[in-house]
Amino acid sequence: MTTRTHSPLRQAQDTAKARGAKTFSFHEPCINGHSALRYATNGNCTQCIALHNRNRYGKPDHERQLRLTYANGKLAQITQDAATLADARASKDSVREITGRQPSLSLLHKAGLRLLTTYLGNAPAASTVMALFS
Numbered sequence: 001m002t003t004r005t006h007s008p009l010r011q012a013q014d015t016a017k018a019r020g021a022k023t024f025s026f027h028e029p030c031i032n033g034h035s036a037l038r039y040a041t042n043g044n045c046t047q048c049i050a051l052h053n054r055n056r057y058g059k060p061d062h063e064r065q066l067r068l069t070y071a072n073g074k075l076a077q078i079t080q081d082a083a084t085l086a087d088a089r090a091s092k093d094s095v096r097e098i099t100g101r102q103p104s105l106s107l108l109h110k111a112g113l114r115l116l117t118t119y120l121g122n123a124p125a126a127s128t129v130m131a132l133f134s
Ligand SMILES: [Zn+2]
Pocket: 030, 031, 032, 033, 034, 036, 045, 046, 047, 048, 049
């Protein structure tokens, strides 16, 4: 008999909690078919929770404001367009595949600025730089 205590999901959740991890991966997709990480605190699918939180505010993804906190504690809000949102998703997925962890948007923002600094340090042609900002 499978009880809540002995279900594979619960066992994976308990193992993750014991490791001190906030999230863990589980071999079965969630009830909505996501293969996303699960929260160690309750076993919920991180993608389902993200969608739920997004829907609470009733705005389509491209109208959402991205909130980033500067080092001085001030908050910046950036409205994402569809292309930027697609870039963010692709980057998040790639980083998650490589690191096994879900990167935050502010971490992606930091990494993006670091890459831009490196890129601009290599003296690219003005036309290629302009293309980035069109
Ligand atoms: Zn889900």
